[in-house]
Amino acid sequence: MMALRRLFSRVRKIATLHRDDARLREELDEHLALQTEDNLRTGMTPAEAHRQAALKLGAVATIRENYHAEEGLPFFELLLHDALYATRRLAKAPVFTTVVVLTLALGIGANAAIFSVVHAVLLRPLAYNQPDRLVFVGEDRPAAKITGDGFSWSSFLDLRQHHAVFSSVTGLAGHALTLTGRGEPADTSTIAVTPGFFSVFATTPLIGRALNDADGAQGAAPVVVLSEVLWRNRFGADPAVIGTPIELDQRAFTIVGVMPASLRTPFFDQAEQVWIPLLQDPLFSHWIARPPQTHWMPVIARLQPGVSLRRTQAELDAFSVSTERASSEEQGWIAKAQPLQQILVGDLRPPLLLLLCAVALVLAIACANIANLLLTQATSRSKEIAVRIALGASHGRIARQLLTESALLGLVGGAAGLILAWRSVPALVLLLPANLPRLRSIHVDAAVLTFTLVLSLAASLAFGLAPVFFAAQSDPQSTLRSGGGAGETRGSRRARNLLAAGEVALAAILLIGAGLLLRSFARLLSVGPGFATEQVVKAQISLPRFQYARPEQWAAFAADLLTRVQAQPGMRDAAFAAPLPILDDAVTLPFSIAGNPPPAQGNADTANYVAASPDYFRVLGISLVRGRVFTADDASSTPPVAVISQALAERYFPHQDPIGRHMMFGFPPRGDVSREIVGVVADVHDVSLARAPGPLMYVPFAQAPFWGGDVVVRSGLSTAAVAATIRTETRAIDKNLPVTQVEAFPAALSASLAWPRFRTLLLGGFGGVALVLAALGIYGVVSFSVSSRAREIGVRMTMGASPAHVQRLVLGESTRLALLGLAVGIPAALALARLVAALLFGIAPWDPLTFAAVALLLVTVTLAAAYLPAHQAARTDPMKALRSE
Numbered sequence: 001m002m003a004l005r006r007l008f009s010r011v012r013k014i015a016t017l018h019r020d021d022a023r024l025r026e027e028l029d030e031h032l033a034l035q036t037e038d039n040l041r042t043g044m045t046p047a048e049a050h051r052q053a054a055l056k057l058g059a060v061a062t063i064r065e066n067y068h069a070e071e072g073l074p075f076f077e078l079l080l081h082d083a084l085y086a087t088r089r090l091a092k093a094p095v096f097t098t099v100v101v102l103t104l105a106l107g108i109g110a111n112a113a114i115f116s117v118v119h120a121v122l123l124r125p126l127a128y129n130q131p132d133r134l135v136f137v138g139e140d141r142p143a144a145k146i147t148g149d150g151f152s153w154s155s156f157l158d159l160r161q162h163h164a165v166f167s168s169v170t171g172l173a174g175h176a177l178t179l180t181g182r183g184e185p186a187d188t189s190t191i192a193v194t195p196g197f198f199s200v201f202a203t204t205p206l207i208g209r210a211l212n213d214a215d216g217a218q219g220a221a222p223v224v225v226l227s228e229v230l231w232r233n234r235f236g237a238d239p240a241v242i243g244t245p246i247e248l249d250q251r252a253f254t255i256v257g258v259m260p261a262s263l264r265t266p267f268f269d270q271a272e273q274v275w276i277p278l279l280q281d282p283l284f285s286h287w288i289a290r291p292p293q294t295h296w297m298p299v300i301a302r303l304q305p306g307v308s309l310r311r312t313q314a315e316l317d318a319f320s321v322s323t324e325r326a327s328s329e330e331q332g333w334i335a336k337a338q339p340l341q342q343i344l345v346g347d348l349r350p351p352l353l354l355l356l357c358a359v360a361l362v363l364a365i366a367c368a369n370i371a372n373l374l375l376t377q378a379t380s381r382s383k384e385i386a387v388r389i390a391l392g393a394s395h396g397r398i399a400r401q402l403l404t405e406s407a408l409l410g411l412v413g414g415a416a417g418l419i420l421a422w423r424s425v426p427a428l429v430l431l432l433p434a435n436l437p438r439l440r441s442i443h444v445d446a447a448v449l450t451f452t453l454v455l456s457l458a459a460s461l462a463f464g465l466a467p468v469f470f471a472a473q474s475d476p477q478s479t480l481r482s483g484g485g486a487g488e489t490r491g492s493r494r495a496r497n498l499l500a501a502g503e504v505a506l507a508a509i510l511l512i513g514a515g516l517l518l519r520s521f522a523r524l525l526s527v528g529p530g531f532a533t534e535q536v537v538k539a540q541i542s543l544p545r546f547q548y549a550r551p552e553q554w555a556a557f558a559a560d561l562l563t564r565v566q567a568q569p570g571m572r573d574a575a576f577a578a579p580l581p582i583l584d585d586a587v588t589l590p591f592s593i594a595g596n597p598p599p600a601q602g603n604a605d606t607a608n609y610v611a612a613s614p615d616y617f618r619v620l621g622i623s624l625v626r627g628r629v630f631t632a633d634d635a636s637s638t639p640p641v642a643v644i645s646q647a648l649a650e651r652y653f654p655h656q657d658p659i660g661r662h663m664m665f666g667f668p669p670r671g672d673v674s675r676e677i678v679g680v681v682a683d684v685h686d687v688s689l690a691r692a693p694g695p696l697m698y699v700p701f702a703q704a705p706f707w708g709g710d711v712v713v714r715s716g717l718s719t720a721a722v723a724a725t726i727r728t729e730t731r732a733i734d735k736n737l738p739v740t741q742v743e744a745f746p747a748a749l750s751a752s753l754a755w756p757r758f759r760t761l762l763l764g765g766f767g768g769v770a771l772v773l774a775a776l777g778i779y780g781v782v783s784f785s786v787s788s789r790a791r792e793i794g795v796r797m798t799m800g801a802s803p804a805h806v807q808r809l810v811l812g813e814s815t816r817l818a819l820l821g822l823a824v825g826i827p828a829a830l831a832l833a834r835l836v837a838a839l840l841f842g843i844a845p846w847d848p849l850t851f852a853a854v855a856l857l858l859v860t861v862t863l864a865a866a867y868l869p870a871h872q873a874a875r876t877d878p879m880k881a882l883r884s885e
Helices: 002-041 046-057 060-070 075-091 094-123 153-161 228-235 282-289 309-320 340-380 382-390 395-431 446-473 476-481 490-525 551-566 646-652 719-733 745-752 754-788 790-798 803-835 848-874 878-884
Strands: 134-141 146-149 166-180 186-193 223-227 245-248 251-259 273-277 299-303 334-339 536-542 574-578 588-593 605-612 624-627 641-645 662-665 673-681 696-700 708-714 739-744
Touching: 075 094, 075 395, 094 340, 094 395, 094 446, 094 754, 134 309, 134 340, 153 166, 166 536, 223 228, 228 251, 228 273, 309 334, 334 340, 340 395, 340 446, 340 490, 340 754, 340 803, 395 446, 395 754, 446 490, 490 754, 490 803, 490 848, 536 719, 536 745, 551 574, 551 708, 551 719, 641 646, 641 662, 646 673, 646 696, 708 719, 719 739, 739 745, 745 754, 754 803, 754 848, 790 803, 803 848
Parallel strands: 186 273, 223 251, 605 696, 641 673
Antiparallel strands: 134 146, 134 299, 134 334, 166 186, 166 245, 166 299, 223 273, 245 251, 536 708, 536 739, 574 605, 574 708, 588 605, 588 662, 624 673, 641 696, 662 673
């Protein structure tokens, strides 16, 4: 406590001394110029003139003593002296300080906001115990150009028996099962896992137990583990739920445990989840029981302590060629381990880092702007700096004071930027795609605070060096001999011009990137999906596999529901299908064509697959190219038929008529059904608007039904009215069936473009900010140049220069700055354009129209920014300009 009191006492003493010293310095600054001018007229040298002036004020001795005394003070006290003086000085220039702080707040706040996204998604370790030991194990089949696929059940069993490098390994898959008996029926994210799942993620239950090996055995009693969020929302956090049954897809499962909310299953990041043994899931147990086995199951493993990824891959290479995998179905597959975090965020790394680089350029432009402002201030403070040096201050002392002022500006600007980031991150999250991994963890945390602090100090150093160099190169004797004028030196003018040109160069890079993305997004919006979207609403229905176990039941349900819906007013145009293009995940199946030679070993022809009711093509406006579409006669009892897309016909039936030919394909386990091609329809974008239409195979829903699908209605009724009708008719068939994912097609398609829209808006916004900052920088440079060259302009006009000539002179100077910036920025943008090439659609990264438009925009904005100072220069009164010198 005594030490703390002594510290506070010392701080108060320093503050008092600083206040007295500052008062004396302010008096000297106010009166010394006039007294010095009088002394110089008497023939004194500049140093003697200032010494005599200071003696008259009674201040020079005190200030000299303070300067020399400061050299022996501890660093903390020196820093406090400088900080107090910097605070007083900045407070005396509120307009300058406000402009600098707001500029910094904009640059640093934008960086902090984007960094919060990058840190949460890319950098923050996964929320598991020792996440660096978690790996995703996938399989590649190079001959078939398949990468990152899952394991088949048999190969997973082999891996589980030969995993010396893993402490535990699990397979998992997920979909939705209907939870009933606890409020309204609802589709619940259900993760089917092998018993090692909770060991891999090293998670212990809040209550109850995890799944064990006995639960994963064939024929074991159905058990389920709840997530904490589901337990609290649906079960009121009742600990007595352990041992009680719940119904999933109308089958009883016994609750054996509750897992903490911190456990989120990779690839299935819902808060409300349940985990069941994989063999208890009707979908996946069906796949396991019937060969040929597909590679459908993601595998995650925990490495043994001290085991490297390189050693793990070597073990997997040996496993891939082992005799246990010698069956024909498993040949050619190569297991590969990658860090789990890399797999979860791999596709997001380039666009997020691009945004971080873009916002860093905005801060660089802001720093260049502030450096120009500080150079302007340093030029006007040349008299003050010269007097301080004459009174005994060293150049190091001056540099330390200037850097302290910069650091203070940086910290205040950083604090304002942090507040801006804190308020803007929630709005930023709303703009992000809803399926972005770890979206809910994006916020301003300790890492963002640290980043902001470091960035603030780095920025203050970046823009604070300019006035320091100016002070180091200044000649105090020349400044004092000239009477303390604030004329601009050639060196400072060159530095200011280079900074302004640098702002133009950085703005050009940003604007070209933004322009490329903007043109790309416009091209994307102009793409027609190939199917009707206006007044079209879809709703998804999933049938419980335990109650609706047979395909005949699935087909009957779809037919019954469709008949009921079509009977309602305004709902005649309705169809049933699974999956829908773009809006649902695509189902890709291998196929073969009767009469064609089989593909080479390890290769297979594939196409996306859709099961649809007869009215599907009419409702979605997919036109018939030739042949026919499905009719009510295409039932389960009639010969199997198929309709193919034009892309499939052109690729696999070149210069042929595919009508009447046969293809073999189907959803497992009936994967070799021979189907006659009865029609060819126009192409649709089945995966995304950014991808060209791929080959599609359509089958009648009645002949190859799913255990659920989408009702699609084209109607003039509102989305709410259509949804209400679908729910009513669904519950009239089965009151326990939930209707989910009700969306109008335009809204659903818009959501599919969320990520390209986000990056385009953000980069476009950064480009706009960069343009404004560059314009302000040009304006500041030209304005100060005009004011410092007032005498020169007056002489020119006295010698006969017209106002128009003076205006052209000033505008020509600003044009040269813009051209210099473009000469650097455009080649740099060309070199960096490859970074955005993968994000573009329909245009090249060196698109000449974008480059030309940005160049023209920057030159135009530069001339506009310089027009006002040029106009003021043209109106200069030459006699006043000469007398003012």
